[in-house]
Amino acid sequence: MRSIVEAYLSDVHAALRDERGGAVADYIPELAAVPDDDFAIALCTTDGALYAVGDADVPFTIQSISKPFTYALALADHGVAAVDAKVGVEPSGDAFNEISLEPDTGRPRNPMINAGAITTASLVAGGDDEERFARVRALYSACAGRTLELDEAVFGSELESGHRNRAIGYMLRTVGILEDDPEPIVARYFRQCALRLDVRDLARMAATLAAAGISPTTGERVLPEAVVERTLGVMTTCGMYDAAGDWVTAVGLPAKSGVGGGILAVLPGQLGIAIFSPRLDAHGNSVRGVAACQRLAREMELHML
Ligand code: DON
Numbered sequence: 001m002r003s004i005v006e007a008y009l010s011d012v013h014a015a016l017r018d019e020r021g022g023a024v025a026d027y028i029p030e031l032a033a034v035p036d037d038d039f040a041i042a043l044c045t046t047d048g049a050l051y052a053v054g055d056a057d058v059p060f061t062i063q064s065i066s067k068p069f070t071y072a073l074a075l076a077d078h079g080v081a082a083v084d085a086k087v088g089v090e091p092s093g094d095a096f097n098e099i100s101l102e103p104d105t106g107r108p109r110n111p112m113i114n115a116g117a118i119t120t121a122s123l124v125a126g127g128d129d130e131e132r133f134a135r136v137r138a139l140y141s142a143c144a145g146r147t148l149e150l151d152e153a154v155f156g157s158e159l160e161s162g163h164r165n166r167a168i169g170y171m172l173r174t175v176g177i178l179e180d181d182p183e184p185i186v187a188r189y190f191r192q193c194a195l196r197l198d199v200r201d202l203a204r205m206a207a208t209l210a211a212a213g214i215s216p217t218t219g220e221r222v223l224p225e226a227v228v229e230r231t232l233g234v235m236t237t238c239g240m241y242d243a244a245g246d247w248v249t250a251v252g253l254p255a256k257s258g259v260g261g262g263i264l265a266v267l268p269g270q271l272g273i274a275i276f277s278p279r280l281d282a283h284g285n286s287v288r289g290v291a292a293c294q295r296l297a298r299e300m301e302l303h304m305l
Helices: 004-016 063-078 080-084 114-123 129-144 152-161 163-174 182-193 199-210 225-238 241-250 287-299
Strands: 040-045 050-054 195-197 255-257 262-267 271-276
Touching: 004 040, 004 050, 004 287, 040 199, 050 199, 063 080, 063 114, 063 129, 063 182, 063 199, 063 225, 063 255, 063 262, 080 114, 114 163, 114 182, 129 182, 129 195, 129 199, 152 182, 163 182, 182 195, 195 199, 199 225, 199 262, 199 271, 225 241, 225 255, 241 287, 262 287, 271 287
Parallel strands: none
Antiparallel strands: 040 050, 040 271, 255 262, 262 271
């Protein structure tokens, strides 16, 4: 028997099913090839109850939703002061792929834009690139409750076409924010973005943040509480890029979007929300994802403020 929660989510899904606005990301050629009409909604509570409707089995790449998790890993590895020395926490007001470095320090404005995320990728501890990537993947997997696989085609496609991110990497090297060769760092950032999951995995990741760093699936602590608190703060002000103001006023939850079509939102202490719908607005945020979160926040009274 379907639960009341799933029946409600089905209503939200049905109400937004015919929304045709937006377009899939095409600056990564492999993403332009994904079917554009899939649509799934999932909720996961901090005690692990999971509800999903729609195309919940369709995999997609995590893309920028990886950014808060890698930021959290860098904070756990080095502490707040060392990470703050390399990346700020102020909204940039610019698009996610702008350079957006502070003029005096050279720091990227925040870890949710590409420049900041390439920087936090450089801060992940480990002996070599393989080991560092393995730690990133292990963290995301621990939050999702299962081992996430790499989408080699999407990774290869961004590695070939991602000249703008490469340019950002070299700019960061020039100002001394990156201390090593930018090429492997940017490549590792592309790899983290190409980890593949579905909307249930994403909801479990959201719920791990809602539970202040404890996986609702395994009960294991995967991130320190103080790290999650800071990460959620930055997601609130910067997670939806130059749409962050609209988002905070309408939805009022820390969140992160990705150009694969995912959105993750967190109600601290209670639940994680995940949406998947690949057509994006001009900010790179899922159109139906934003609409669904607005509706859930209004009808379930999730707005924190
Ligand atoms: O770096 C990029 O451009 C992509 N790998 C990720 C960007 C992204 O997901 C922006 N978010 N909505």
